[in-house]
Amino acid sequence: MNRRLSVFNVTSLVIGFAFLYLPILLLVIYSFNASRLVTVWGGFSTQWYGALFRNEALIDAAWVTLRIALLSATLATILGTLAALALTRYGRFPGRTLFTGMVYAPMVMPEVITGLSLLLFFVAVDFDRGFWTITLAHTTLTMCFVTVVVQSRLMTFDRSLEEAAMDLGAPPLRTFFSVTLPLIAPSIVAGFLLAFTLSMDDLVIASFNAGPGATTLPIKIYSAVRLGLSPEVNAASAILIGIVTLGVISATLLSKRSVLRSRRNAH
Amino acid sequence: MRRSFAPWANPDAKPLIRFENVTKRFGESTAVDHLSLNIFEGEFFCLLGPSGCGKTTLMRMLAGFETPTEGTITLGDQNLAGVPPYRRPVNMMFQSYALFPHMSVEKNIAFGLKQDGMPKDQIADRVGEMLRLVQLEKLARRYPSQLSGGQRQRVALARALAKKPKVLLLDEPLGALDKKLREETQFELMDIQHDLHMTFVVVTHDQEEAMTMADRIAVMDHGRIVQVATPGEIYEQPKTRFIAEFVGDVNIIEGHVQGQENGLWRVKTSSAEAPLTIDDPDEVLHSGQPVAIAVRPEKMVIQRDPPGPGAINVLTGEVWDIGYLGDWTVYRVKLANGEILRVTRANASRFVESPIDWDEQVYVTFAPDAAVILAE
Amino acid sequence: MMDRSLTRRLTAGLVPAVPYLWLGLLFLVPFLIVLKISLSDPAVAQPPYKPVFEWSDISGFLGGLDLENFTLLVEDDLYFRATLSSVRIAAVSTLLLLIVGFPIAYGMARAPERYRSLLVAAIILPFWTSFLIRIYAWVAILKPEGLLTQALMGIGLISEPLDILNTETAVYIGIVYAYLPFMVLPLYATLEKMDDTLLEAALDLGSTPWRSFWTITVPLAMPGIIAGSLLCFIPAVGEFVIPDLLGGSETLMIGRQLWSEFFSNRDWPLASAVAILLLIVLVVPIVIYRDVEARRVEARP
Numbered sequence: 001m002n003r004r005l006s007v008f009n010v011t012s013l014v015i016g017f018a019f020l021y022l023p024i025l026l027l028v029i030y031s032f033n034a035s036r037l038v039t040v041w042g043g044f045s046t047q048w049y050g051a052l053f054r055n056e057a058l059i060d061a062a063w064v065t066l067r068i069a070l071l072s073a074t075l076a077t078i079l080g081t082l083a084a085l086a087l088t089r090y091g092r093f094p095g096r097t098l099f100t101g102m103v104y105a106p107m108v109m110p111e112v113i114t115g116l117s118l119l120l121f122f123v124a125v126d127f128d129r130g131f132w133t134i135t136l137a138h139t140t141l142t143m144c145f146v147t148v149v150v151q152s153r154l155m156t157f158d159r160s161l162e163e164a165a166m167d168l169g170a171p172p173l174r175t176f177f178s179v180t181l182p183l184i185a186p187s188i189v190a191g192f193l194l195a196f197t198l199s200m201d202d203l204v205i206a207s208f209n210a211g212p213g214a215t216t217l218p219i220k221i222y223s224a225v226r227l228g229l230s231p232e233v234n235a236a237s238a239i240l241i242g243i244v245t246l247g248v249i250s251a252t253l254l255s256k257r258s259v260l261r262s263r264r265n266a267h
Numbered sequence: 268m269r270r271s272f273a274p275w276a277n278p279d280a281k282p283l284i285r286f287e288n289v290t291k292r293f294g295e296s297t298a299v300d301h302l303s304l305n306i307f308e309g310e311f312f313c314l315l316g317p318s319g320c321g322k323t324t325l326m327r328m329l330a331g332f333e334t335p336t337e338g339t340i341t342l343g344d345q346n347l348a349g350v351p352p353y354r355r356p357v358n359m360m361f362q363s364y365a366l367f368p369h370m371s372v373e374k375n376i377a378f379g380l381k382q383d384g385m386p387k388d389q390i391a392d393r394v395g396e397m398l399r400l401v402q403l404e405k406l407a408r409r410y411p412s413q414l415s416g417g418q419r420q421r422v423a424l425a426r427a428l429a430k431k432p433k434v435l436l437l438d439e440p441l442g443a444l445d446k447k448l449r450e451e452t453q454f455e456l457m458d459i460q461h462d463l464h465m466t467f468v469v470v471t472h473d474q475e476e477a478m479t480m481a482d483r484i485a486v487m488d489h490g491r492i493v494q495v496a497t498p499g500e501i502y503e504q505p506k507t508r509f510i511a512e513f514v515g516d517v518n519i520i521e522g523h524v525q526g527q528e529n530g531l532w533r534v535k536t537s538s539a540e541a542p543l544t545i546d547d548p549d550e551v552l553h554s555g556q557p558v559a560i561a562v563r564p565e566k567m568v569i570q571r572d573p574p575g576p577g578a579i580n581v582l583t584g585e586v587w588d589i590g591y592l593g594d595w596t597v598y599r600v601k602l603a604n605g606e607i608l609r610v611t612r613a614n615a616s617r618f619v620e621s622p623i624d625w626d627e628q629v630y631v632t633f634a635p636d637a638a639v640i641l642a643e
Numbered sequence: 644m645m646d647r648s649l650t651r652r653l654t655a656g657l658v659p660a661v662p663y664l665w666l667g668l669l670f671l672v673p674f675l676i677v678l679k680i681s682l683s684d685p686a687v688a689q690p691p692y693k694p695v696f697e698w699s700d701i702s703g704f705l706g707g708l709d710l711e712n713f714t715l716l717v718e719d720d721l722y723f724r725a726t727l728s729s730v731r732i733a734a735v736s737t738l739l740l741l742i743v744g745f746p747i748a749y750g751m752a753r754a755p756e757r758y759r760s761l762l763v764a765a766i767i768l769p770f771w772t773s774f775l776i777r778i779y780a781w782v783a784i785l786k787p788e789g790l791l792t793q794a795l796m797g798i799g800l801i802s803e804p805l806d807i808l809n810t811e812t813a814v815y816i817g818i819v820y821a822y823l824p825f826m827v828l829p830l831y832a833t834l835e836k837m838d839d840t841l842l843e844a845a846l847d848l849g850s851t852p853w854r855s856f857w858t859i860t861v862p863l864a865m866p867g868i869i870a871g872s873l874l875c876f877i878p879a880v881g882e883f884v885i886p887d888l889l890g891g892s893e894t895l896m897i898g899r900q901l902w903s904e905f906f907s908n909r910d911w912p913l914a915s916a917v918a919i920l921l922l923i924v925l926v927v928p929i930v931i932y933r934d935v936e937a938r939r940v941e942a943r944p
Contacts, residue, residue: 009753012746013762019743020769020823023780026790030783039789079662086659093659102666104933108874110881110925112898113677113918116905120680120915121673140669143662163332164365166352168379168430172651175353178378182369201773204883208905218775225779225888229786237776244771252764 024241031234038229048235058220058236065200065217068131072138073196079139080146080191081184087147088154106144114141115208122209129211137209138199145198146191153187193251197244274307275483283308283466284329284434289338291324291490298324300490301338306434306468311460313477314470316487317513322470325487326436329468330359342433353382358432362439364423366411372422373398373407379430397425400459417448424456428463435460437469441476453479474514478502486510502563508641511561518567518608520560521643524552531635534560537604544579546635550642559641564611566637569598570630571623580638582608582631586623598623600631681712681915712916721900722917726924728895732811732886733879736818737872740826743819744871748830749860752837763831770824778817778888785813785889809891817885822878826871833867834860866935873932881921897921 031049035042052058083103086093093099106114118137122129161183165175203218210219217236224233274280282305291299299321306312314322327333328340331352340347347355358379366375373394380390398404401421411419420440427435440456441449457480460467471477477484478498485495486509494506505511508519522536522543532552533542545560552558574581587607588599593614600608610631623629716722751762769777784790785808792804807813837860845855861868881898890896897917905914 005750005753005755008746009750013750013754016743016747016750016823016827017765019820020766023784023820024769024772024777026784027776027780039783039786039793079665082658083662083666086662090659095663098671099659099663099666101933102663102670104936105929106670108877108925108929108932110878110883110898110921112881112883112901113922116901116914116918117673117677118669120676120911121669124676136669140666143665147662158363158365160361160363160365161367163330163352164359164361164426165367165378166332167330167355167357167359168426169353169382170378171351171353173654174382179367183367197771201775203775204902218773221773221775221779222884225775225782229783233779237773237779240776241772245768248764248768248771 027234028238028241031231031238033231033234036231038231038234048231049239052232052235052239055232057215058217058232061215061217061220064131064214068135068138068206068214068216069196069199072135072142072199073192075135075139076143076146076195077188077192080143080195081150081188083143083147084150084154087151088157103144103147106141107148111141111202111204112208115205118205119208129209129214131211131214133209133211134206134214134216137205138195138202141202141205142195142198145194146188149191149194150184150187153184157183272309272482274310275305280307282306283310283343284468285339285341286325287339287341289325289328289335289340291321291328291333292336297490299328299335302490302492303338304485304492304495306466308466309464311457311467311480311482312469313481313484314468314487315474315477315484315514316472318472320487321490322472322487323438326359326438326468326470329434330357330436331355356433357436358427358430358434359436359438360423360427360440362442364411364419364443366419366422366426368411371408371410372403372414375411375422376426376429379426383430393429397429400428401425416443416445417452420444420452424459428459428465431463432465434466434468437467439471440469441473442471449476456480478514486513488513504639505561505641508559508561508643511639511641516564516609516611518562518564520562520606522558522560524554524556524558526554527552532640534558534640536560538602538606539580539582541579541581543638544635545638545640547638547640550640552640552642557643559643560638561641562633562638564597564609565595565613567608567610567631567633569600569610569612569623570632571627572630574630574632578632580633580635584608584629584631586625586627586629589623589625598629600629677915677918680912681919682710683912712912713920715913716916716920721895722897722920725895725897725900726920729880729882729897729921730924732814732818732894732896733876733882736815736822736879737876739815739819740822740875741868741872744823744826744830745864747823748827748834748867751827751831752834759835763828766824766827766831774821775884777821778884781813781817781820781889782808785816808889809894811890811894813889813891814886814894814896817889818875818879818882821885822875825874829871829874830864830867833864837863870932870935873928873935877925877928877932880925897924 030038030041032044032046033040033042034045034047083099087096087100087103090096115137118133118140119129122133127133157180161179162175165179166172170178201218202216203222206216207219207222210216221233221236224230274282284304284306286302286304289299289302290297302321302325314325316322324333328335329342329347331347331350335348342355342357367378370378376394376397377390380393385393394407395404398407401424403418403421403425406414406418411422414422420443424440427437437456441452444452453476456467469477469480478501481498483495483497484501486493486501488509494501494510496504501510501514505514505517511517511519520536520538520543522534522538525533525535525542527533528544530546530548532545532547532550534545535542543560582600582602584600584602586598587601588597590597590599595611596614598610598612600610602608608631747766751759751766754762782789785805786792787804787806787808789808791807792801795801795805807816841859841863842855845859846852850858882896883898883902886894886896886899887902890899898921901914901917901921904910904917
């Protein structure tokens, strides 16, 4: 198709992406600021990164966040994949409408409500707040996102592939593991990454469900920010942004490479 | 050598596949309606019909993807009820080919053999054999996305054949190929079926495909089988107007039976002045009964000069359209009553001195045995 | 044979049952608890509400429920103003998002095909970085002595420092910035599928480009416009972080109100009542969104 970009199109793209990326870029640049005043440039320095690595409370919070994110994303991926299979492969099972509602609602419901309701639940069943309550809360929220990601892949999935496997003698379970799972695997990985990021990022639900033993990085950053700008937060942010950028770029390169490799193998 | 192959004509022959009074309903709608059918070993059998006629459902019941609401399906001596698709000695070539995109060509072909727990070296041999059969040895390591449509079709065929099924089901096997490739592949499929002496059941909506390949064709409509016969019988002796119109081109002339003379039926129509004379002794008709006369376009003769005084089955009209197709010319002739006939003429010589032209007054005739009477 | 099929059926039943039970226990039940607590009296003891349920005292339980908290919500016009203000801020932000997002999505849809997936990735990339950090970045920009003021004064556009931080304007900027991907992606998805020849046909039939935009492009992009708007509007109404960090004390938003009832005033029943109120405000858009999503999903082949 021969589409042409007008001057207007190019301008809106340039301004739009500048708007999206400039604040992040400034944040990263000012993390190398020698001055304690975040908005006044006082020369290049990496001192805040040093201070960051000596801040044990922050490092601890980072570890807690990472562990919660890994665990909840793993649980959410399993639950979300099962839910997606239930929604696409089980037709009209009893209570399906309620089930669909429960999958979609947490995604659009304001986080303050989800956070509050889960907290009240944990209090009601006398479950101590801390690492596990945050993990369970995050699993509940993020499994819905995994469900939607995997479900949309299953929707476009050619059912005749599964029929072909069964026709060739593979029982349902083997069909699932040899044909369905490898083909929906990219969406499952995407769902996992989404769940992981959402968990790493969450402030509101974690704040409601955090306990004395478990403070997450967003909670730490939030309380630091409430006290005013801090170059240490800039440094922490820059590291997080760096990790994410590296992760996304390497994921893209890996998927490109595997495509290239399969092409090369063919010849 | 195939001429003698006609087990359906032998009352003692035991069919390989038997559909007995099979019905399949999806909610309110009936896809297959009390259908009975026998298919014999070694047969190249075509299920032909318009989309939604139930042919695909019938095939999917045989493969095990759908369960009949009523009736039984037997394969050999085995009642297939309750046998899941992965335990049926039947393999299918899917319309979309359903090649596993994450497996190479050889892995695709080996898939079914692996499910049977065949030893690795035997699998390799069998895959090699299949690749040679469909002439894809060089592409064994490619992935489906790197193949052309025709190559994918061959892989799908090889994969379905690899397990040496008792019956191979082919769902619109040539539907995704372009016209030229389709013709070549038709003959290849016939050769493979003949060499392997396997039973093929093909679903298609393309009557040309069915006519070319099949030993017998079952024409389906609205979940029922309208006629099961050899291609020749289907074309020359269609049982109903639906079949006459669905398979090939046909002119339908409606009228009423006047009576029988010397074993020939006389039918009064508004298309010709004199009653038409039809030689169709098998029909049992009574006077005054409304009937349809079906005449294939190539069995009609178009001429400029009036036929002699004793001529029968003469229709008069003027040339409405002429379509030159190279091997044939199609004339559309408008009769006095407004009906339009389609008449074809083979272009046997390269030059015709004064060809029939547009708007010309012409006479169309046909022999009594060129037509079939279809009871309305 | 019988046993095997029974086991298989049980295994198959687990697929929907496990996530179903999980969501039932950790989404539905907590939600019912919120409803229940919003109807109960505040208590001084920890946790700050009366015991949830005693099987022995059903009549007492039912009798103990009242609408006291809701009466309070109605009587104190703080909540009413907070609700209105949340809806207003969310609506204005959604409109701004449409205005900002449409040209971007349109530009992406018209970009050469090989760049499109890159552009989509570039729109999504900021989403993978922390929401909190992205909002924090704006604090440094919008401060009175911040980077925006420095830049504008540097090129001589203004002479006085801009005081945007802690105003509603800052909240709008924050919401537009944070939610832009949610608006652009659905819009892009519909615009990208649009057949260019439709516009050519409209131009050929004598419609001006501007008219063609309104009569062809916008109606065809409607599913994307609706999905994107709801996707931004619903969470924006309950937003907490953005008004808290950028909005200053006078920006009233209901999500923030809930937070402060809970963490500052420790009045859990009232916080629950605010949550219910927020949900009532959002029920209609959420139901519409569910409907739109379901239809979109079903429309697929």
